Amino acid sequence: MAISKVIYDYVVSEENYGDRAEIIQEGTKGRWAFLVLEGEVKVKKKTPMGWLTVDTLKKGAILGEMALVTRGECIRTASVVAHGPVKIGVLDIDRIIKDFESLSPQLRTLLGVLITRLRESMNRLAVLVAKAAG
Amino acid sequence: MITQRQTSLPPVVRLRYKEGDLIVKQGDYGISIYKIIRGKVRVFRETGKKETNLAILGPGEVIGEMAFLNQEGESRSASVRAMTDTEVEVWHPARLAKEYEQMPPVIKLIADQVLGRLMKINILIGKLGEVLQEREPIESAPETPASARKFYRKQTDLDCSYRPLSGASKATYPGRIKDISLAGIGMEVNSVTAPQVVHHLGEEFHVSTTLPNNKDVEFIAKVVDVRKSRIPGRLFLGMAYVDLSEDSRKKLGFFMMP
Numbered sequence: 001m002a003i004s005k006v007i008y009d010y011v012v013s014e015e016n017y018g019d020r021a022e023i024i025q026e027g028t029k030g031r032w033a034f035l036v037l038e039g040e041v042k043v044k045k046k047t048p049m050g051w052l053t054v055d056t057l058k059k060g061a062i063l064g065e066m067a068l069v070t071r072g073e074c075i076r077t078a079s080v081v082a083h084g085p086v087k088i089g090v091l092d093i094d095r096i097i098k099d100f101e102s103l104s105p106q107l108r109t110l111l112g113v114l115i116t117r118l119r120e121s122m123n124r125l126a127v128l129v130a131k132a133a134g
Numbered sequence: 135m136i137t138q139r140q141t142s143l144p145p146v147v148r149l150r151y152k153e154g155d156l157i158v159k160q161g162d163y164g165i166s167i168y169k170i171i172r173g174k175v176r177v178f179r180e181t182g183k184k185e186t187n188l189a190i191l192g193p194g195e196v197i198g199e200m201a202f203l204n205q206e207g208e209s210r211s212a213s214v215r216a217m218t219d220t221e222v223e224v225w226h227p228a229r230l231a232k233e234y235e236q237m238p239p240v241i242k243l244i245a246d247q248v249l250g251r252l253m254k255i256n257i258l259i260g261k262l263g264e265v266l267q268e269r270e271p272i273e274s275a276p277e278t279p280a281s282a283r284k285f286y287r288k289q290t291d292l293d294c295s296y297r298p299l300s301g302a303s304k305a306t307y308p309g310r311i312k313d314i315s316l317a318g319i320g321m322e323v324n325s326v327t328a329p330q331v332v333h334h335l336g337e338e339f340h341v342s343t344t345l346p347n348n349k350d351v352e353f354i355a356k357v358v359d360v361r362k363s364r365i366p367g368r369l370f371l372g373m374a375y376v377d378l379s380e381d382s383r384k385k386l387g388f389f390m391m392p
Binding site: 006007010054061062065068091099100103104106107110111113114115117118121122124125128129131132 | 167169195196199202203225229230233234237238239240241243244245247248249251252254255256258259262263265266
Protein backbone atom coordinates (compact mmCIF):
# COMPACT_ATOMS: atom_id res chain seq x y z
CA MET A 1 0.00 0.00 0.00
CA ALA A 2 1.43 3.35 -1.00
CA ILE A 3 1.74 5.91 1.78
CA SER A 4 0.34 9.31 0.88
CA LYS A 5 2.18 12.48 1.83
CA VAL A 6 -0.66 13.59 4.06
CA ILE A 7 -0.22 10.43 6.16
CA TYR A 8 3.60 10.53 6.06
CA ASP A 9 3.38 14.07 7.50
CA TYR A 10 2.35 12.52 10.81
CA VAL A 11 5.64 10.57 11.08
CA VAL A 12 7.90 12.18 13.69
CA SER A 13 10.76 9.64 13.65
CA GLU A 14 11.79 6.48 11.88
CA GLU A 15 13.12 3.28 13.41
CA ASN A 16 14.66 0.17 11.85
CA TYR A 17 14.18 -3.33 13.22
CA GLY A 18 15.81 -6.61 12.27
CA ASP A 19 13.97 -9.87 11.59
CA ARG A 20 12.00 -11.14 14.64
CA ALA A 21 12.62 -7.98 16.67
CA GLU A 22 9.73 -7.17 19.00
CA ILE A 23 8.38 -3.72 18.13
CA ILE A 24 5.44 -3.74 20.56
CA GLN A 25 5.18 -6.08 23.54
CA GLU A 26 1.75 -7.35 24.60
CA GLY A 27 0.75 -6.23 28.11
CA THR A 28 3.14 -3.28 28.29
CA LYS A 29 2.10 0.36 28.39
CA GLY A 30 2.65 2.69 25.50
CA ARG A 31 1.30 5.86 24.00
CA TRP A 32 2.56 5.69 20.44
CA ALA A 33 1.06 4.70 17.15
CA PHE A 34 3.19 3.35 14.33
CA LEU A 35 3.08 3.26 10.58
CA VAL A 36 4.78 0.41 8.72
CA LEU A 37 7.05 2.19 6.20
CA GLU A 38 8.86 -0.84 4.78
CA GLY A 39 8.64 -4.56 5.31
CA GLU A 40 6.13 -6.72 7.10
CA VAL A 41 5.13 -7.27 10.74
CA LYS A 42 3.22 -10.03 12.51
CA VAL A 43 0.59 -9.21 15.12
CA LYS A 44 0.79 -11.95 17.75
CA LYS A 45 -1.17 -12.85 20.85
CA LYS A 46 -0.12 -14.97 23.76
CA THR A 47 -2.34 -18.03 24.26
CA PRO A 48 -1.94 -20.96 26.64
CA MET A 49 -0.86 -22.93 23.58
CA GLY A 50 1.89 -20.46 22.64
CA TRP A 51 2.02 -17.48 20.29
CA LEU A 52 -0.80 -17.05 17.83
CA THR A 53 -0.31 -14.88 14.75
CA VAL A 54 -3.52 -12.88 14.51
CA ASP A 55 -2.58 -10.83 11.46
CA THR A 56 0.24 -9.91 9.11
CA LEU A 57 0.54 -6.24 8.28
CA LYS A 58 2.40 -4.61 5.43
CA LYS A 59 3.59 -1.19 4.32
CA GLY A 60 1.00 1.47 5.05
CA ALA A 61 -0.56 -0.32 8.04
CA ILE A 62 -1.11 1.70 11.22
CA LEU A 63 -0.66 0.12 14.64
CA GLY A 64 -1.57 1.38 18.09
CA GLU A 65 -5.10 2.55 17.32
CA MET A 66 -6.19 1.88 20.92
CA ALA A 67 -4.50 5.18 21.82
CA LEU A 68 -7.51 6.91 20.24
CA VAL A 69 -9.90 5.24 22.66
CA THR A 70 -7.75 5.88 25.72
CA ARG A 71 -6.61 9.32 24.44
CA GLY A 72 -2.99 8.41 25.06
CA GLU A 73 -1.34 5.70 27.10
CA CYS A 74 -2.81 2.23 26.85
CA ILE A 75 -1.94 -1.38 27.57
CA ARG A 76 -0.87 -3.14 24.38
CA THR A 77 -3.34 -5.84 23.40
CA ALA A 78 -0.95 -7.75 21.17
CA SER A 79 2.73 -8.00 20.33
CA VAL A 80 4.07 -6.79 17.03
CA VAL A 81 7.12 -8.61 15.68
CA ALA A 82 9.22 -7.81 12.60
CA HIS A 83 9.01 -10.38 9.84
CA GLY A 84 12.23 -9.65 8.01
CA PRO A 85 13.83 -6.20 8.17
CA VAL A 86 11.26 -3.50 8.90
CA LYS A 87 11.18 0.29 8.89
CA ILE A 88 8.62 1.84 11.22
CA GLY A 89 7.44 5.45 11.41
CA VAL A 90 6.48 6.74 14.85
CA LEU A 91 3.33 8.83 14.43
CA ASP A 92 2.48 12.10 16.14
CA ILE A 93 -0.17 10.67 18.42
CA ASP A 94 -1.12 14.05 19.93
CA ARG A 95 -1.93 15.38 16.47
CA ILE A 96 -3.95 12.25 15.67
CA ILE A 97 -5.86 12.56 18.94
CA LYS A 98 -6.55 16.22 18.10
CA ASP A 99 -7.97 15.14 14.71
CA PHE A 100 -10.06 12.54 16.49
CA GLU A 101 -11.37 15.11 18.97
CA SER A 102 -12.58 17.26 16.07
CA LEU A 103 -15.16 14.62 15.13
CA SER A 104 -18.75 14.68 16.38
CA PRO A 105 -19.36 12.81 19.65
CA GLN A 106 -21.38 10.22 17.71
CA LEU A 107 -18.61 9.46 15.25
CA ARG A 108 -16.07 9.34 18.09
CA THR A 109 -18.28 6.85 19.90
CA LEU A 110 -18.67 4.81 16.74
CA LEU A 111 -14.92 4.63 16.06
CA GLY A 112 -14.25 3.90 19.72
CA VAL A 113 -16.67 0.99 19.54
CA LEU A 114 -15.00 -0.28 16.37
CA ILE A 115 -11.53 -0.20 17.93
CA THR A 116 -12.77 -1.84 21.14
CA ARG A 117 -14.50 -4.56 19.10
CA LEU A 118 -11.19 -5.34 17.39
CA ARG A 119 -9.50 -5.76 20.76
CA GLU A 120 -12.36 -7.96 22.02
CA SER A 121 -12.31 -10.05 18.86
CA MET A 122 -8.55 -10.60 19.13
CA ASN A 123 -8.99 -11.77 22.72
CA ARG A 124 -11.89 -14.02 21.74
CA LEU A 125 -9.90 -15.51 18.87
CA ALA A 126 -7.04 -16.34 21.25
CA VAL A 127 -9.48 -18.08 23.63
CA LEU A 128 -11.11 -20.04 20.79
CA VAL A 129 -7.76 -21.13 19.36
CA ALA A 130 -6.72 -22.41 22.78
CA LYS A 131 -10.06 -24.25 23.06
CA ALA A 132 -9.74 -25.75 19.59
CA ALA A 133 -6.18 -26.88 20.27
CA GLY A 134 -7.14 -28.28 23.66
CA MET B 135 -43.17 6.89 22.16
CA ILE B 136 -40.88 8.80 19.83
CA THR B 137 -39.22 12.01 20.90
CA GLN B 138 -37.72 14.01 18.11
CA ARG B 139 -34.68 15.83 19.43
CA GLN B 140 -33.53 17.59 16.34
CA THR B 141 -35.59 19.31 13.72
CA SER B 142 -32.99 19.26 10.93
CA LEU B 143 -33.15 16.20 8.71
CA PRO B 144 -32.35 13.43 9.20
CA PRO B 145 -33.38 13.36 12.85
CA VAL B 146 -32.04 11.57 15.87
CA VAL B 147 -34.93 9.82 17.52
CA ARG B 148 -35.35 8.09 20.83
CA LEU B 149 -37.29 4.86 21.02
CA ARG B 150 -38.56 3.09 24.11
CA TYR B 151 -38.92 -0.67 24.38
CA LYS B 152 -40.52 -2.81 27.06
CA GLU B 153 -38.85 -5.84 28.58
CA GLY B 154 -38.93 -8.67 26.03
CA ASP B 155 -39.37 -6.45 22.95
CA LEU B 156 -37.26 -7.17 19.92
CA ILE B 157 -35.19 -4.14 18.91
CA VAL B 158 -33.27 -5.59 15.98
CA LYS B 159 -34.27 -8.72 14.10
CA GLN B 160 -31.60 -10.89 12.52
CA GLY B 161 -32.06 -10.92 8.74
CA ASP B 162 -33.81 -7.54 8.59
CA TYR B 163 -32.31 -4.77 6.53
CA GLY B 164 -31.30 -1.51 8.15
CA ILE B 165 -28.19 0.47 8.85
CA SER B 166 -29.37 2.71 11.69
CA ILE B 167 -27.13 2.70 14.74
CA TYR B 168 -28.63 2.41 18.21
CA LYS B 169 -27.04 3.81 21.35
CA ILE B 170 -28.44 2.46 24.59
CA ILE B 171 -29.50 5.32 26.85
CA ARG B 172 -31.17 3.27 29.58
CA GLY B 173 -31.76 -0.42 30.19
CA LYS B 174 -30.10 -3.67 29.22
CA VAL B 175 -30.27 -5.67 25.98
CA ARG B 176 -29.26 -9.16 24.88
CA VAL B 177 -27.57 -9.68 21.51
CA PHE B 178 -28.04 -13.17 20.13
CA ARG B 179 -27.80 -15.17 16.95
CA GLU B 180 -30.68 -17.38 15.85
CA THR B 181 -30.03 -20.70 14.15
CA GLY B 182 -33.30 -22.48 13.62
CA LYS B 183 -34.97 -22.43 17.03
CA LYS B 184 -31.68 -22.07 18.87
CA GLU B 185 -30.51 -18.77 20.27
CA THR B 186 -26.82 -18.28 20.97
CA ASN B 187 -26.02 -15.34 23.21
CA LEU B 188 -23.35 -13.03 21.90
CA ALA B 189 -23.40 -10.16 24.37
CA ILE B 190 -25.34 -8.31 27.04
CA LEU B 191 -25.07 -4.56 26.58
CA GLY B 192 -26.03 -1.60 28.75
CA PRO B 193 -26.13 2.22 28.76
CA GLY B 194 -23.56 3.95 26.58
CA GLU B 195 -23.05 0.92 24.39
CA VAL B 196 -23.81 0.85 20.69
CA ILE B 197 -25.66 -1.68 18.51
CA GLY B 198 -25.69 -2.02 14.75
CA GLU B 199 -22.38 -0.34 13.97
CA MET B 200 -21.16 -3.17 11.73
CA ALA B 201 -24.08 -2.92 9.30
CA PHE B 202 -23.39 0.82 9.00
CA LEU B 203 -19.64 0.48 8.56
CA ASN B 204 -19.93 -2.47 6.25
CA GLN B 205 -22.42 -0.68 3.97
CA GLU B 206 -22.67 -3.69 1.70
CA GLY B 207 -26.43 -3.72 2.22
CA GLU B 208 -26.15 -6.91 4.18
CA SER B 209 -28.87 -7.87 6.58
CA ARG B 210 -28.54 -7.71 10.36
CA SER B 211 -26.26 -10.48 11.55
CA ALA B 212 -27.85 -10.83 14.99
CA SER B 213 -31.02 -10.04 16.92
CA VAL B 214 -31.27 -7.72 19.91
CA ARG B 215 -33.94 -8.01 22.60
CA ALA B 216 -34.64 -5.69 25.54
CA MET B 217 -33.96 -7.48 28.86
CA THR B 218 -35.45 -4.60 30.84
CA ASP B 219 -37.40 -1.51 29.83
CA THR B 220 -34.95 0.14 27.48
CA GLU B 221 -34.52 3.47 25.79
CA VAL B 222 -32.30 3.83 22.75
CA GLU B 223 -31.13 6.74 20.66
CA VAL B 224 -31.32 5.96 16.95
CA TRP B 225 -28.68 7.59 14.78
CA HIS B 226 -29.77 7.85 11.22
CA PRO B 227 -26.94 6.60 9.01
CA ALA B 228 -27.10 9.61 6.65
CA ARG B 229 -26.09 11.83 9.58
CA LEU B 230 -22.87 9.94 10.01
CA ALA B 231 -22.06 8.67 6.52
CA LYS B 232 -21.10 12.11 5.20
CA GLU B 233 -18.98 12.93 8.24
CA TYR B 234 -17.39 9.49 8.07
CA GLU B 235 -16.31 10.09 4.48
CA GLN B 236 -14.95 13.54 5.31
CA MET B 237 -12.90 12.54 8.37
CA PRO B 238 -9.24 13.64 8.49
CA PRO B 239 -7.36 11.17 6.21
CA VAL B 240 -5.31 9.68 9.03
CA ILE B 241 -8.45 8.86 11.05
CA LYS B 242 -10.17 7.47 7.95
CA LEU B 243 -7.15 5.26 7.27
CA ILE B 244 -7.15 3.96 10.86
CA ALA B 245 -10.91 3.33 10.76
CA ASP B 246 -10.73 1.49 7.41
CA GLN B 247 -7.81 -0.64 8.58
CA VAL B 248 -9.41 -1.48 11.92
CA LEU B 249 -12.63 -2.44 10.14
CA GLY B 250 -10.73 -4.64 7.68
CA ARG B 251 -8.83 -6.40 10.47
CA LEU B 252 -11.96 -6.81 12.55
CA MET B 253 -13.86 -8.40 9.68
CA LYS B 254 -10.95 -10.73 8.93
CA ILE B 255 -10.73 -11.80 12.58
CA ASN B 256 -14.49 -12.20 12.89
CA ILE B 257 -14.48 -14.57 9.91
CA LEU B 258 -11.79 -16.63 11.67
CA ILE B 259 -13.83 -16.58 14.88
CA GLY B 260 -16.90 -17.72 12.95
CA LYS B 261 -15.02 -20.62 11.36
CA LEU B 262 -13.46 -21.67 14.66
CA GLY B 263 -16.83 -21.34 16.38
CA GLU B 264 -18.36 -23.72 13.83
CA VAL B 265 -15.58 -26.26 14.39
CA LEU B 266 -16.05 -26.05 18.16
CA GLN B 267 -19.82 -26.22 17.89
CA GLU B 268 -19.55 -29.43 15.91
CA ARG B 269 -17.47 -30.85 18.71
CA GLU B 270 -19.69 -29.68 21.53
CA PRO B 271 -22.90 -27.76 20.92
CA ILE B 272 -22.68 -24.26 22.34
CA GLU B 273 -25.18 -23.73 25.11
CA SER B 274 -28.26 -22.03 23.79
CA ALA B 275 -30.62 -19.73 25.58
CA PRO B 276 -33.93 -21.20 26.65
CA GLU B 277 -36.76 -20.50 24.26
CA THR B 278 -37.81 -16.94 24.61
CA PRO B 279 -41.24 -16.31 26.03
CA ALA B 280 -43.71 -15.60 23.28
CA SER B 281 -43.44 -11.89 23.64
CA ALA B 282 -45.14 -9.88 20.97
CA ARG B 283 -42.51 -8.22 18.92
CA LYS B 284 -43.00 -4.52 19.13
CA PHE B 285 -42.22 -3.00 15.82
CA TYR B 286 -41.43 0.53 15.04
CA ARG B 287 -44.60 1.58 13.25
CA LYS B 288 -44.31 4.31 10.66
CA GLN B 289 -47.37 6.47 10.12
CA THR B 290 -48.09 7.01 6.46
CA ASP B 291 -50.91 7.63 4.01
CA LEU B 292 -50.23 5.63 0.86
CA ASP B 293 -52.52 4.63 -1.98
CA CYS B 294 -52.48 0.91 -2.49
CA SER B 295 -54.48 -1.73 -4.28
CA TYR B 296 -55.53 -5.05 -2.84
CA ARG B 297 -56.99 -8.26 -4.19
CA PRO B 298 -58.61 -11.02 -2.10
CA LEU B 299 -56.85 -14.37 -2.47
CA SER B 300 -60.04 -16.28 -1.74
CA GLY B 301 -62.49 -16.45 -4.63
CA ALA B 302 -61.81 -16.60 -8.33
CA SER B 303 -62.09 -12.88 -9.04
CA LYS B 304 -58.89 -11.09 -9.98
CA ALA B 305 -60.45 -7.67 -9.41
CA THR B 306 -58.40 -5.23 -7.36
CA TYR B 307 -59.72 -2.57 -5.01
CA PRO B 308 -58.23 0.69 -3.81
CA GLY B 309 -57.14 1.08 -0.20
CA ARG B 310 -54.95 3.36 1.89
CA ILE B 311 -52.05 2.18 3.99
CA LYS B 312 -52.10 4.23 7.17
CA ASP B 313 -49.12 2.69 8.92
CA ILE B 314 -46.36 0.24 8.12
CA SER B 315 -44.14 -1.88 10.31
CA LEU B 316 -41.88 -4.82 9.55
CA ALA B 317 -44.66 -7.08 10.85
CA GLY B 318 -47.54 -5.76 8.79
CA ILE B 319 -49.66 -2.78 7.80
CA GLY B 320 -52.73 -0.89 8.85
CA MET B 321 -54.98 -0.46 5.82
CA GLU B 322 -58.14 1.56 5.43
CA VAL B 323 -60.68 0.17 2.95
CA ASN B 324 -64.06 1.27 1.72
CA SER B 325 -66.54 -1.49 2.53
CA VAL B 326 -69.28 0.37 0.63
CA THR B 327 -67.52 0.50 -2.74
CA ALA B 328 -66.13 -3.02 -2.30
CA PRO B 329 -69.20 -4.85 -0.96
CA GLN B 330 -68.26 -8.12 -2.63
CA VAL B 331 -65.00 -8.33 -0.67
CA VAL B 332 -65.03 -10.20 2.62
CA HIS B 333 -63.02 -8.16 5.13
CA HIS B 334 -63.08 -10.77 7.87
CA LEU B 335 -60.37 -11.92 10.25
CA GLY B 336 -58.10 -14.46 8.60
CA GLU B 337 -58.80 -13.28 5.02
CA GLU B 338 -55.67 -12.95 2.93
CA PHE B 339 -55.07 -10.14 0.43
CA HIS B 340 -52.43 -9.47 -2.16
CA VAL B 341 -51.43 -5.83 -1.59
CA SER B 342 -49.28 -3.64 -3.80
CA THR B 343 -48.17 -0.06 -3.29
CA THR B 344 -45.50 2.45 -4.22
CA LEU B 345 -43.47 3.84 -1.33
CA PRO B 346 -42.78 7.61 -1.18
CA ASN B 347 -39.26 6.88 -2.48
CA ASN B 348 -40.87 5.43 -5.64
CA LYS B 349 -40.07 1.83 -4.77
CA ASP B 350 -42.81 -0.66 -5.60
CA VAL B 351 -43.55 -3.30 -3.02
CA GLU B 352 -46.07 -6.09 -2.94
CA PHE B 353 -46.89 -8.76 -0.44
CA ILE B 354 -49.59 -11.06 0.87
CA ALA B 355 -51.03 -10.10 4.25
CA LYS B 356 -53.67 -11.58 6.50
CA VAL B 357 -56.36 -9.63 8.36
CA VAL B 358 -55.64 -9.90 12.09
CA ASP B 359 -57.79 -7.04 13.32
CA VAL B 360 -60.89 -5.28 11.95
CA ARG B 361 -62.13 -1.97 13.27
CA LYS B 362 -64.59 0.62 12.03
CA SER B 363 -62.82 3.70 10.77
CA ARG B 364 -63.83 7.16 11.94
CA ILE B 365 -65.14 7.73 8.43
CA PRO B 366 -68.52 5.98 7.92
CA GLY B 367 -68.43 3.04 5.53
CA ARG B 368 -64.70 2.56 5.96
CA LEU B 369 -62.91 -0.22 7.81
CA PHE B 370 -59.48 -0.22 9.34
CA LEU B 371 -57.74 -3.55 8.87
CA GLY B 372 -54.73 -4.61 10.92
CA MET B 373 -52.80 -6.94 8.63
CA ALA B 374 -49.82 -9.21 9.17
CA TYR B 375 -47.50 -10.22 6.34
CA VAL B 376 -47.91 -13.80 5.22
CA ASP B 377 -45.59 -13.61 2.26
CA LEU B 378 -43.10 -10.79 1.90
CA SER B 379 -40.33 -11.23 -0.66
CA GLU B 380 -36.72 -10.54 0.35
CA ASP B 381 -36.71 -7.63 -2.09
CA SER B 382 -39.86 -6.06 -0.63
CA ARG B 383 -38.57 -6.64 2.92
CA LYS B 384 -35.40 -4.80 2.00
CA LYS B 385 -37.28 -1.87 0.46
CA LEU B 386 -39.56 -1.66 3.49
CA GLY B 387 -36.57 -1.91 5.81
CA PHE B 388 -34.97 1.16 4.26
CA PHE B 389 -38.28 3.03 4.15
CA MET B 390 -38.88 2.15 7.80
CA MET B 391 -35.59 3.51 9.08
CA PRO B 392 -36.44 6.07 11.72
